[in-house]
Amino acid sequence: MGGVSLGILGVTTAGGEALAAARREAERLRGAGAELIVALVSGDRRLARDVREATNARLVVQGGLGRADALPPTRDGSGWVVHGGRQGQGVLVVDLHRPTSEGEAVDLSAWSVEVSAEALDDEIAGLERQLAGWRAEGRSGPAVERQAARLDAMRAERAALRPPRFPDAGPAFEARWIALDAQAPKDEGVGRRLRALDRRINAHNERAFADRSPPPVPEGDAAYVGSTTCGSCHAAAYEWWRSTPHGRAYATLEDLDKEFHLDCVGCHVTGYEQPGGATVTWNLEGALEDVGCETCHGPGSRHVAAPTAEVPPVETPESLCVTCHNEEHSTAFVYAGYRAMLRGPGHGLPPAGSP
Template identity: 35%
Template sequence: MAKASTIASCLADLGLAGFTPGKNDFVAGLPELERFRTESKGSLLMANVAGQGVLPAWRGPQMREINGVKLGLIGVTSPDRAEGGAPAGLDVASPIDAVKADVATLRAQGARVLVVLAAVGRGEAKRIADAVPDLTAIVVGSPGGSGDANSETPPPERIGNVLIAETGNHLTTAAALDLYVRDGSYAFADGTGLDLARKRADVMRRIDEMRGKIAQWEGDPKVSKADIEARRADLAVLEKERAELDKAPTPAKGSFFRYRVQEMRDSLGKDNAVSARLLAYYKQVNEANKKAFADKKPKAAAKGEASYAGVETCTTCHDDARKVWDKTAHAHAYATLSNQFKEYNLDCVSCHVTGYDMPSGSTVTHVENLKDVQCEVCHGPGSKHAAAPSKVKVPIPRPKPESCLSCHHPPHVHEFDAVRKMEDILGPGHGR
């Protein structure tokens, strides 16, 4: 509940107009959903849902006036299509019928732009666009989901004159739709170049594939350096093509729209109010997890199996490697969490300690001698090697670049070249 409340308050800081819930948003009950709505200061819109506890105000629609233009906002959802069906007590009607009814209401009130928030999936959103062609745009969301995997951001498309917009989950991307009204016309031409957007998505896919191949080839002695450099040249061409596709000419006459998807990056900057709320939330999670997992200790290693020894033990014989490691970001990985009150955050800690959740390793609260990304993260548990270095080899003498990808992946790290990055952690006595 703390996370939901924090998100709602952050959305209020950002000026949320409205949202449409999926099944996951009902999990704490309708009174809590109303509390989150109040905290968000936005409208909760689900025109096609009724039932005990559903407030009339939730059904909408809403009218907003922006720069003199009346914009109608409609929300529909299909939690009954999510895994396990709709929450008990909810009556879910046809999204199409609800949108038609709300469009008529909004038109009578003078709405010139009509936007639907549709937590119904992309297929149903397209059917709404077919059935109600005078909509301006449909913002697509999922009826409900589970799991931590990040979804790709589908390219936008138009069904007739209706723009279908959808972003990736977990706020990996955000979309901006700008409408430019000329001469009082509300028929918006495509000023984005949606065909270009689809090409851009294809180019992005090819760039990702090329990066992966280069990383794989660089670790393969059978692939010549000339071939690798040729692929790097191909990658540069693709990246240039992507940059060119970001440009689209503005229509010379008439109203038009521009649609843009922005990948979320720390480099974009921050909002101070939102940052303060997130910091308070992380402090709250930290304190709660510190108590909740205080007694969770790592399992002992099986008899005859190596255990984690810690960097100080490794330093006894590998002092040169230690000097290299001390200068890397790996040596300060745990501090990057503790400085943000995230060292007990279950979503973060595993990549900032050694042997997390492994036999003889660390847990969220028990990280003695195993803070930071130490030698054994890459080389494997080394107790047996440390006890008899002349007889027992290091478990993984030369880690492959691919091993870095277990932590260095989106949304935490973007466009990561494992082979090149590995150079940053090598030095005299450590790989050279």
């Protein structure tokens, strides 16, 4: 890159063995001509710092599930650690200027300044509140003056806050994070590769978890029977449900080659990892695919065996919905509005065609 050889390595597990392997890999890369090492780490901040130290990387990019938000660069020894966010929610772009291994790299990121500014603004607001309270109480004296002086200093620091000047010599870098929302432009090449990766993960998990069965149903408790069994008596409700997104939720994943992805399947099937419920591979031969009847009305074997003696609950609290309709996966969720959409012909309304 720009005439400089970059060595890139990745670490996905913690522990001494992984660090030793990372150290060896960094040495191998340097031996092969890499002038700068960039390390990718799936794990927590501690691991990111350990890897940086073990490899003497200039830049460590941390990801993984431990933290949702991307974080601007923080200095660590002779390098920097950046957090890239998780689950493909964004792209971290790092521009390296004069990327030599000599000298300390200067962080030119506006992002770092923004985050520092937010922290300072919070502190300033807190101090302003404290001083206003003291003045309202009529307090004065050296303690008040000291805090007032601290506030002035902080305001001056805030006013002066901006990225450092581009250095006359030596390395510098800028990091920024770009959200990949629905409006983000698509790249065909990246899309193809991600799709191929998704297929590989699907094929791998289907084999690796082939024997994954759910916890057993405790003696006497109701077991899951699957929506088709419910449909044998509640035909109109079943037909309506099939026409709704809940009744197609598994196909949504199949269309994306993600029905065996551990990050996805849990909310697109029925009774995931519950006693007798679906697992990543096991779903009563398809009967527990989709967000089925028993998601909301509970496992139904006892009701099926004695329909009038064991009547399942009808009302579904918001707390159930938000186990799946959370902020990450259902941004538009409002209980009353979504709950109203669960009423359809044969399901809370007279079946189609009835007077």
